[in-house]
Amino acid sequence: xxxxxxxxxxxxxxxxxxxxxxxxxxxxTRQAILEAARICFDEAGYTGTRIQDITERAGLSLGAxxxxxxxxxxxxxxxxxxxxxxxxxxxxxxxRADDPGHSVRETTLLYLEGYSVNADLYRLAYETFxxxxxxxxxxxxxxxxxxxxxxxxxxxxxxxxxxxxDVDCALSAALLGGMAEQYAFSAFVVRSAGIAFDLAKxxxxxxxxxxxxxxxxxxx
Amino acid sequence: xxxxxxxxxxxxxxxxxxxxxxxxxxxxTRQAILEAARICFDEAGYTGTRIQDITERAGLSLGAxxxxxxxxxxxxxxxxxxxxxxxxxxxxxxxRADDPGHSVRETTLLYLEGYSVNADLYRLAYETFxxxxxxxxxxxxxxxxxxxxxxxxxxxxxxxxxxxxDVDCALSAALLGGMAEQYAFSAFVVRSAGIAFDLAKxxxxxxxxxxxxxxxxxxx
Amino acid sequence: xxxxxxxxxxxxxxxxxxxxxxxxxxxxTRQAILEAARICFDEAGYTGTRIQDITERAGLSLGAxxxxxxxxxxxxxxxxxxxxxxxxxxxxxxxRADDPGHSVRETTLLYLEGYSVNADLYRLAYETFxxxxxxxxxxxxxxxxxxxxxxxxxxxxxxxxxxxxDVDCALSAALLGGMAEQYAFSAFVVRSAGIAFDLAKxxxxxxxxxxxxxxxxxxx
Amino acid sequence: xxxxxxxxxxxxxxxxxxxxxxxxxxxxTRQAILEAARICFDEAGYTGTRIQDITERAGLSLGAxxxxxxxxxxxxxxxxxxxxxxxxxxxxxxxRADDPGHSVRETTLLYLEGYSVNADLYRLAYETFxxxxxxxxxxxxxxxxxxxxxxxxxxxxxxxxxxxxDVDCALSAALLGGMAEQYAFSAFVVRSAGIAFDLAKxxxxxxxxxxxxxxxxxxx
DNA sequence: TATGAATGAGTGTTCATTCAT
DNA sequence: GATGAATGAACACTCATTCAT
Numbered sequence: 001x002x003x004x005x006x007x008x009x010x011x012x013x014x015x016x017x018x019x020x021x022x023x024x025x026x027x028x029t030r031q032a033i034l035e036a037a038r039i040c041f042d043e044a045g046y047t048g049t050r051i052q053d054i055t056e057r058a059g060l061s062l063g064a065x066x067x068x069x070x071x072x073x074x075x076x077x078x079x080x081x082x083x084x085x086x087x088x089x090x091x092x093x094x095x096r097a098d099d100p101g102h103s104v105r106e107t108t109l110l111y112l113e114g115y116s117v118n119a120d121l122y123r124l125a126y127e128t129f130x131x132x133x134x135x136x137x138x139x140x141x142x143x144x145x146x147x148x149x150x151x152x153x154x155x156x157x158x159x160x161x162x163x164x165x166d167v168d169c170a171l172s173a174a175l176l177g178g179m180a181e182q183y184a185f186s187a188f189v190v191r192s193a194g195i196a197f198d199l200a201k202x203x204x205x206x207x208x209x210x211x212x213x214x215x216x217x218x219x220x
Numbered sequence: 221x222x223x224x225x226x227x228x229x230x231x232x233x234x235x236x237x238x239x240x241x242x243x244x245x246x247x248x249t250r251q252a253i254l255e256a257a258r259i260c261f262d263e264a265g266y267t268g269t270r271i272q273d274i275t276e277r278a279g280l281s282l283g284a285x286x287x288x289x290x291x292x293x294x295x296x297x298x299x300x301x302x303x304x305x306x307x308x309x310x311x312x313x314x315x316r317a318d319d320p321g322h323s324v325r326e327t328t329l330l331y332l333e334g335y336s337v338n339a340d341l342y343r344l345a346y347e348t349f350x351x352x353x354x355x356x357x358x359x360x361x362x363x364x365x366x367x368x369x370x371x372x373x374x375x376x377x378x379x380x381x382x383x384x385x386d387v388d389c390a391l392s393a394a395l396l397g398g399m400a401e402q403y404a405f406s407a408f409v410v411r412s413a414g415i416a417f418d419l420a421k422x423x424x425x426x427x428x429x430x431x432x433x434x435x436x437x438x439x440x
Numbered sequence: 441x442x443x444x445x446x447x448x449x450x451x452x453x454x455x456x457x458x459x460x461x462x463x464x465x466x467x468x469t470r471q472a473i474l475e476a477a478r479i480c481f482d483e484a485g486y487t488g489t490r491i492q493d494i495t496e497r498a499g500l501s502l503g504a505x506x507x508x509x510x511x512x513x514x515x516x517x518x519x520x521x522x523x524x525x526x527x528x529x530x531x532x533x534x535x536r537a538d539d540p541g542h543s544v545r546e547t548t549l550l551y552l553e554g555y556s557v558n559a560d561l562y563r564l565a566y567e568t569f570x571x572x573x574x575x576x577x578x579x580x581x582x583x584x585x586x587x588x589x590x591x592x593x594x595x596x597x598x599x600x601x602x603x604x605x606d607v608d609c610a611l612s613a614a615l616l617g618g619m620a621e622q623y624a625f626s627a628f629v630v631r632s633a634g635i636a637f638d639l640a641k642x643x644x645x646x647x648x649x650x651x652x653x654x655x656x657x658x659x660x
Numbered sequence: 661x662x663x664x665x666x667x668x669x670x671x672x673x674x675x676x677x678x679x680x681x682x683x684x685x686x687x688x689t690r691q692a693i694l695e696a697a698r699i700c701f702d703e704a705g706y707t708g709t710r711i712q713d714i715t716e717r718a719g720l721s722l723g724a725x726x727x728x729x730x731x732x733x734x735x736x737x738x739x740x741x742x743x744x745x746x747x748x749x750x751x752x753x754x755x756r757a758d759d760p761g762h763s764v765r766e767t768t769l770l771y772l773e774g775y776s777v778n779a780d781l782y783r784l785a786y787e788t789f790x791x792x793x794x795x796x797x798x799x800x801x802x803x804x805x806x807x808x809x810x811x812x813x814x815x816x817x818x819x820x821x822x823x824x825x826d827v828d829c830a831l832s833a834a835l836l837g838g839m840a841e842q843y844a845f846s847a848f849v850v851r852s853a854g855i856a857f858d859l860a861k862x863x864x865x866x867x868x869x870x871x872x873x874x875x876x877x878x879x880x
Numbered sequence: 881t882a883t884g885a886a887t888g889a890g891t892g893t894t895c896a897t898t899c900a901t
Numbered sequence: 902g903a904t905g906a907a908t909g910a911a912c913a914c915t916c917a918t919t920c921a922t
Contacts, residue, residue: 025922026885045351047267050912061887066914123350129410130347131265136410143406144414164432171417171425178402179395185402186363186394190349190356194364197391205391209433212384246902270895281904286897463901466906485791487707490891501908506893563790569850570787571705576850583846584854604872611857611865618842619835625842626803626834630789630796634804637831645831649873686881710916721883726918 021068030068032058037075042120046076046127076124077134083121084142090114095153100162101211103153108180109203111146116199119188126189143181147173176210241288250288252278257295262340266296266347296344297354303341304362310334315373320382321427323373328400329423331366336419339408346409363401367393396430461508470508472498477515482560486516486567516564517574523561524582530554535593540602543593544650548620549643551586556639559628566629587617616650681728690728692718697735702780706736706787736784737794743781744802750774755813760822761871763813768840769863771806776859779848786849803841807833836870 021027036058040049051072055065069075095103115122129136151173157163183202186195241247256278260269271292275285289295315323335342349356371393377383403422406415461467476498480489491512495505509515535543555562569576591613597603623642626635681687696718700709711732715725729735755763775782789796811833817823843862846855 021885023884023922029885047351051914052912062913063888063915064886067885071913126346127350130343131267140406140410140412140414144412147414167428168421168425171422172429174406174415175399175403175422175425175429178406179399182398182402182405183395186360186398190360192360192364194360194367195394201388202391202395205388205395208387209392209395209429213429213433241902243902249902271897272895283897283899283905284903287902291896461906463905465901469906487791491893492891502892503894503909504907507906511892566786567790570783571707580846580850580852580854584852587854607868608861608865611862612869614846614855615839615843615862615865615869618846619839622838622842622845623835626800626838630800632800632804634800634807635834641828642831642835645828646835648827649832649835649869653869653873681881683881689881711918712916723884723918723920724882727881731917 018068018070018074026067029058029060029064033060033065033068034075034079037072038079038120041076041079041124046072046124073132076128076132077138080121080125080128080135081138083118084138087114087142088145100153100157101207104210105203105207108206109199111180112184112199112202115184116188122184123189126185143177146181147177150177172213176213179209180206238288238290238294246288249278249280249284253280253285253288254295254299257292258299258340261296261299261344266292266344293352296348296352297358300341300345300348300355301358303338304358307334307362308365320373320377321431324430325423325427328426329419331400332404332419332422335404336408342404343409346405363397366401367397370397392433396433399429400426458508458510458514466507469498469500469504473500473505473508474515474519477512478519478560481516481519481564486512486564513572516568516572517578520561520565520568520575521578523558524578527554527582528585540593540597541647541651545643545647548646549639551620552624552639552642555624556628562624563629566625583617583621586621587613590617612653616653619649620646678728678730678734686728689718689720689724693720693725693728694735694739697732698739698780701736701739701784706732706784733792736788736792737798740781740785740788740795741798743778744798747774747802748805760813760817761867764870765863765867768866769859771840772844772859772862775844776848782844783849786845803837806841807837810837832873836873839869840866 021030033054037049037054040053040057043049044053049072051065052062054072054075055062058064069078125135125139129139147170151169154163154167154169154173158165158167158169163169180202183195183206186192187197241250253274257269257274260273260277263269264273269292271285272282274292274295275282289298345355345359349359367390371389374383374387374389374393378385378387378389383389400422403415403426406412407417461470473494477489477494480493480497483489484493489512491505492502494512494515495502498504509518565575565579569579587610591609594603594607594609594613598605598607598609603609620642623635623646626632627637681690693714697709697714700713700717703709704713709732711725712722714732714735715722729738785795785799789799807830811829814823814827814829814833818825818827818829823829840862843855843866846852847857
């Protein structure tokens with residue numbers, strides 16, 4: 001049943017792939033460019049990064065870039081596509097039906113920690129999604145995969161009598177999921193001074209709000 | 221007591237003010253530039269808008285721009301500062317202590333509607349806040365004013381026994397407020413196909429989650 | 441009857457005209473660029489001329505170029521279109537029906553002299569017509585206007601019994617016209633050492649071949 | 661007497677020869693490059709062809725090119741030199757002194773057909789002769805060999821009383837030869853829509869103009 | 881002999897900004 | 902106040918050529 005999540009329209013699949021370099025040296029160079037680009041984007045932002053900045057950091061000449069990518073944008077997409085793709089794959093935490101609160105806490109904590117570690121990529125996505133339809137799409141796909149997982153949990157909860165019947169699972173999933181997402185945004189992207197809590201505490205609070213918010217008041 | 225909200229660091233106040241034009245004609249021209257810029261930013265994004273695009277749309281020569289602004293960025297800040305400033309002033313909906321659910325619903329709906337109407341400005345903020353510290357600051361200020369209002373409500377609720385005592389009001393305020401904000405983001409900025417609900421229904425659901433999430437189960 | 445020659449598809453008319461500069465200064469600058477370009481193209485060829493060469497020779501900064509033209513190619517077309525257009529207008533030498541030999545000599549001499557004076561533009565055309573369809577077209581149009589004039593003369597000659605009836609006027613016009621054109625090509629474009637005759641002598645010989653070649657042997 | 665035609669300055673002889681590859685495989689590769697280049701030049705023009713285009717079409721790596729040629733220009737010269745050299749050798753059609761008209765017709769037709777078959781190479785020559793002195797020279801040499809053959813015929817004609825004594829043989833040869841050359845240019849290089857006659861008919865008309873143009877009116 | 885990775889000078893083009901009118 | 906011409910730094914991208922394997 002989980003197979004439905006293997007979206008054939010997945011992020012990476014949609015890229016206009018230029019075939020990978022044949023030699024090992026070429027593959028190493030391509031990788032070096034990607035890594036250098038990620039660092040440059042993090043330091044100076046996407047707009048603030050020139051192609052030459054990337055190649056310089058990678059210890060390459062300017063021209064080398066164009067053997068592997070057509071444009072700065074293509075690097076951006078390669079980086080983000082791979083990242084969002086990895087989210088598809090890695091977002092598997094076991095769900096304990098007997099203890100939803102624990103599961104929510106666990107999932108939320110993992111999510112926040114993952115976000116924190118990759119905050120530079122989220123920042124990159126925020127900087128570019130408005131002007132790049134492809135970024136917008138692959139990111140939104142990832143987001144909805146995340147929401148759909150919550151939605152399925154809510155439905156299971158309704159079936160088990162743990163979740164109120166009047167809850168609209170799709171909408172609530174977006175709202176509940178958005179809670180953690182927006183928190184991460186404020187904390188790790190905006191880096192707002194006003195939002196600096198311990199992640200475990202945040203996960204606890206999210207879990208409490210969630211359970212209370214949708215819970216039937218029945219056995220939880 | 222509301223005086224605390226009159227932030228001396230308020231958005232508009234922080235702008236490096238060039239004094240307004242003396243003549244009425246000058247003021248009209250300045251305004252025309254601002255309006256043209258907002259349209260251009262909406263159509264082509266901030267990065268995609270050249271100063272000449274703005275003056276052309278305003279029916280002016282390129283040189284005219286520099287009589288009123290030093291740079292495109294200054295226009296951006298003038299537009300966003302004024303907008304976020306207006307949020308400070310307009311966000312006053314009466315709070316009915318006897319019916320928190322109604323108040324949350326009402327406030328949320330107003331928020332979403334206001335977001336929807338000014339979605340172009342939120343988009344503009346999303347495009348620029350990462351590369352422009354001033355945008356980041358004035359936007360984050362506005363956001364926290366919003367969160368602090370929620371926080372105060374929660375504290376009042378705790379005092380009245382309506383809100384569980386173990387709720388961390390500051391954190392929960394951010395989480396609950398973020399729920400609506402993230403929804404608006406998905407719906408009006410990302411314009412995600414997967415997020416298209418009736419705003420009233422969203423407000424209802426937000427209210428339900430909210431009340432359930434923090435409610436003491438006592439008289440609500 | 442001559443109005444038929446006013447080809448509405450004329451060269452200059454087909455150009456994607458960017459409107460001329462409004463101010464006198466602007467018009468002078470545009471003209472300076474055209475003149476500088478013509479010299480550069482003459483000295484270094486079209487391919488050997490960089491846009492910066494043009495602006496430097498015109499005493500302008502590089503950026504100035506783009507206020508008046510979108511590309512080097514546009515300058516090329518402006519120069520050649522105007523030139524071939526002027527050929528349309530200037531190619532009017534009176535025809536003396538009583539002395540065709542004289543008329544041919546006269547017309548040929550004018551043609552060769554005009555070619556010689558503008559040899560740089562013909563060279564420019566030869567360098568570019570194969571890669572630029574517009575150059576090919578406007579030049580071919582000019583050439584055929586030239587051929588059609590000969591064709592009309594031949595038809596008049598046939599009507600007057602001066603030209604053999606079995607002469608195919610259209611084909612012969614191209615062949616006879618081509619004689620002078622190819623001579624000019626060798627002499628002024630190729631600058632072949634083997635082709636250096638006095639132009640008056642060439643005109644004489646062309647006339648003799650022409651009259652003999654198509655003449656009926658009747659009263660000429 | 662024909663020895664005069666063995667031009668010691670002959671085209672191919674003037675090339676800065678890099679010795680041919682030793683192995684059979686090497687010779688095949690070199691030939692493959694030449695053939696690929698000819699096709700590329702035909703399809704995209706000389707300017708529009710990159711060295712990589714050539715090697716790709718030849719099924720080789722980019723680096724392979726430099727084992728056989730130093731530059732794109734050298735390939736160009738190799739192709740054109742060989743072609744114009746072959747013209748030297750092949751342009752031998754028997755001359756029937758008793759029937760000059762037939763001979764002219766025959767020679768002209770062969771010339772036009774040969775031009776038509778190798779139109780791509782003539783186009784290549786037209787694209788490059790202005791910027792490449794070597795192309796200019798080897799082509800002009802070929803052209804003048806062609807003219808000199810006509811000139812000799814005219815002299816023989818004068819000796820035989822078939823050609824008017826006042827004809828300047830050298831000049832007339834260029835003019836008469838130019839007639840066919842210019843026709844071929846219009847038809848096969850410019851590909852002008854206005855010039856599409858049957859080649860046999862063109863040869864007929866050329867012959868008629870030629871005989872009439874220089875003929876003494878004596879026994880022809 | 882052949883490969884394909886790497887180089888870097890060269891050039892077109894954009895666009896914020898200044899300035900004379 | 903307004904115009905539009907002029908500037909020039911900045912950057913993307915190309916491609917002939919070299920070289921290690």
